[in-house]
Amino acid sequence: MSLRAAALLACALSCAAGCAAEEPAIAQGRELFVHGVAPLPACALCHTLKDAGASGQIGPNLDDLRPDAGRVAQVIRSGMGPMPAFTALTDEQVTTLARYVSTVTQAKP
Numbered sequence: 001m002s003l004r005a006a007a008l009l010a011c012a013l014s015c016a017a018g019c020a021a022e023e024p025a026i027a028q029g030r031e032l033f034v035h036g037v038a039p040l041p042a043c044a045l046c047h048t049l050k051d052a053g054a055s056g057q058i059g060p061n062l063d064d065l066r067p068d069a070g071r072v073a074q075v076i077r078s079g080m081g082p083m084p085a086f087t088a089l090t091d092e093q094v095t096t097l098a099r100y101v102s103t104v105t106q107a108k109p
């Protein structure tokens with residue numbers, strides 16, 4: 001499945017209501033969060049994030065942590081404790097993920 005098709009599918013599954021109005025970058029961020037970029041494990045495996053339908057228990061619950069985009073980008077690049085550094089992600093993917101996580105957690109307290 002192409003990234004775009006997967007993003008559309010993830011979008012259709014998780015936001016049947018207001019998806020058309022959603023920023024494409026948010027759908028891309030959700031797709032990266034849920035499915036990751038092979039061979040790295042997906043964020044969703046380890047983290048809970050309601051918007052992504054993720055309930056991982058290994059890392060902190062991101063709905064509670066509500067990290068800003070800079071903090072997310074930093075930990076994706078450098079890793080932290082048991083969390084690996086996601087060095088295979090492009091800068092654009094890191095930015096997309098960081099914006100996604102910070103946006104969906106700040107917008108829904």
Ligand code: HEC
Pocket residue numbers: 033041042043044045046047058059060065067071072075076080081082083084086097101
């Ligand atoms: C293998 C499990 C695992 C995966 C996969 C993983 N994380 Fe983590 N993550 C953790 C753990 C564990 C911590 C807490 C580390 C600590 O507190 O020492 C953490 C911490 C974080 C933090 C908090 C950083 C801070 O400043 O406190 C954020 C944000 C985060 N992860 C986002 C992500 C994102 C986005 C992805 C996907 C690119 C991801 N994680 C993938 C396990 C994981």
